[in-house]
Amino acid sequence: MTATASDIPAALHFRFFTFEVLRTRRIGHSFLRVTFGGESLADFRSGGFDQSLSLFLPPADREHTELPSTDADTWFGAWREMPDEERPVMRSYTVREQRRTDAGVDEVDIDFVLHGDSSPASRWAGGAVTGRRIMAIGPAVAQNKSVRFQPPAATDSLLMYADETALPAAAAILERLEAGTPVKAWFEVPHEDDRIDLHTPADLDVTWIVRAADTGRERAERVVEEIRSADLPAGATPYAWLAGEAGTIRAVRRHLVQERSVDRRAVRFTGYWRLGASEEQLLAEAYAGQAASEDPTAEL
Ligand SMILES: Cc1cc2nc3c(=O)[nH]c(=O)nc-3n(C[C@H](O)[C@H](O)[C@H](O)COP(=O)(O)OP(=O)(O)OC[C@H]3O[C@@H](n4cnc5c(N)ncnc54)[C@H](O)[C@@H]3O)c2cc1C
Structure with a gap:
């Protein structure tokens, strides 16, 4: 075993x-x-x-x-x-x-x-x-709780959203996927030259979103609009991995669960940072028990 x-x-x-x-x-x-x-x-x-x-x-x-x-x-x-x-x-x-x-x-x-x-x-x-x-x-061990990408065994396709802070994680995930896995990904970056080369054996369809606005609400809405206009892979049991700015992550998760009927238990979402808050502030909230499941450091 x-x-x-x-x-x-x-x-x-x-x-x-x-x-x-x-x-x-x-x-x-x-x-x-x-x-x-x-x-x-x-x-x-x-x-x-x-x-x-x-x-x-x-x-x-x-x-x-x-x-x-x-x-x-x-x-x-x-x-x-x-x-x-x-x-x-x-x-x-x-x-x-x-x-x-x-x-x-x-x-x-x-x-x-x-x-x-x-x-x-x-x-x-x-x-x-x-x-x-x-x-x-x-x-100190490869199987540890700071690997959050844990798709259930029945997963037949993958949905990904990452902003620039989570692009390193997304790129590392893509490299390790099984050949032919259907993946629809939206990667949001501040600049055209941040559209890095991605290497994957998966069947990847990526949409790059080069950020125009930098205020919270507009930023999240633009991402959700982009996702709303897309066809999702045909699979019946998708797994969604979402990571980046906390407000955007919440909006994308809401869209996938409420409008696209993705099973909420198959959505892994992690706020990597939050507009206007340093990591000390996020930690202080977590210690005070105010942070919900997207607490960025809960598993470290
Ligand atoms: C599990 C996990 C993995 C992560 N992996 C990476 C990674 O590989 N690479 C990476 O770059 N980041 C990564 N991050 C995000 C990174 O921890 C945060 O961006 C962090 O806040 C950066 O610290 P700082 O001292 O630069 O800014 P802070 O002092 O924490 O924040 C100061 C201000 O800057 C804002 N801010 C923070 N990050 C950004 C940003 N990227 N762009 C614009 N404004 C920002 C905050 O909202 C705040 O107003 C990860 C976070 C988590 C939880």
């Missing part, structure tokens, strides 16, 4: 890793790929698909991330008690790819959306240089 994620105590799924920047590469108008290495990556076990992890980024005046504790039982309290100006910022990202090179070097790619210097993670990525070290809580 193969062990599944639920057979393994959750605390064993994840541990701290030291990520060292090896190189960076611009892969689109808004995307910077940062390739990390480091000895601890020998024990890193990405489950692929939309595998996420938590990064701890140093304050603006520090080069490397330092945490007072990386012990599973004490790190959180120790991190929370750090003075604000010293506390590393925690942010969620996707493992775009993990590989071992021919030279035996373990590498992990993360594709960062650069959305300005006033947000800590975007600023850090924009200034990332070789040799900088950050900390991450990531998977």
Whole structure:
């Protein structure tokens, strides 16, 4: 019998890793790929698909991330008690790819959306240089709860919506699908040059939505309009994977469930960020029990 994620105590799924920047590469108008290495990556076990992890980024005046504790039982309290100006910022990202090179070097790619210097993670990525070290809580086993893409066995087609923050996850999912799987996808990006090449054995029909407006309601409506005007794949049991800005995700889910009769239990939707709210604010809401099932960090 193969062990599944639920057979393994959750605390064993994840541990701290030291990520060292090896190189960076611009892969689109808004995307910077940062390739990390480091000895601890020998024990890193990405489950692929939309595998996420938590990064701890140093304050603006520090080069490397330092945490007072990386012990599973004490790190959180120790991190929370750090003075604000010293506390590393925690942010969620996707493992775009993990590989071992021919030279035996373990590498992990993360594709960062650069959305300005006033947000800590975007600023850090924009200034990332070789040799900088950050900390991450990531998977120690491949079957872990931060792989959210879990289509039921009976799934016969796939519906996908991703904005730019979830495009790395969508691209990684597409690479792993079975040959011929019917997929209808809508990918929303800020710029034409963010329409990256996608590689998949699946039967993919993708619609790119290059964002025109940047205000919440217009943005969600435009996406839903685009989806409403499309024919869905003929399958009787589709699985929908939706990830991106929380308001848009909610609107797309509502459309699929209420107007297209997609079974709500077959919709996996995750708010990767929310217009006007930093990840601290989303976490604070989650701690206060206000966040619903789209809580972006609930499973990390
Ligand atoms: C499971 C998961 C996986 C994710 N994977 C990725 C990934 O692979 N790549 C990636 O780039 N992001 C990814 N994200 C999203 C990323 O965590 C958020 O965008 C995060 O808010 C970025 O942190 P920040 O410090 O730059 O901005 P914050 O300090 O968190 O936010 C500051 C302000 O910027 C706004 N904001 C946040 N993100 C964006 C954006 N992309 N564009 C415009 N405004 C924004 C916020 O609404 C807020 O007003 C993922 C999120 C989750 C939950």
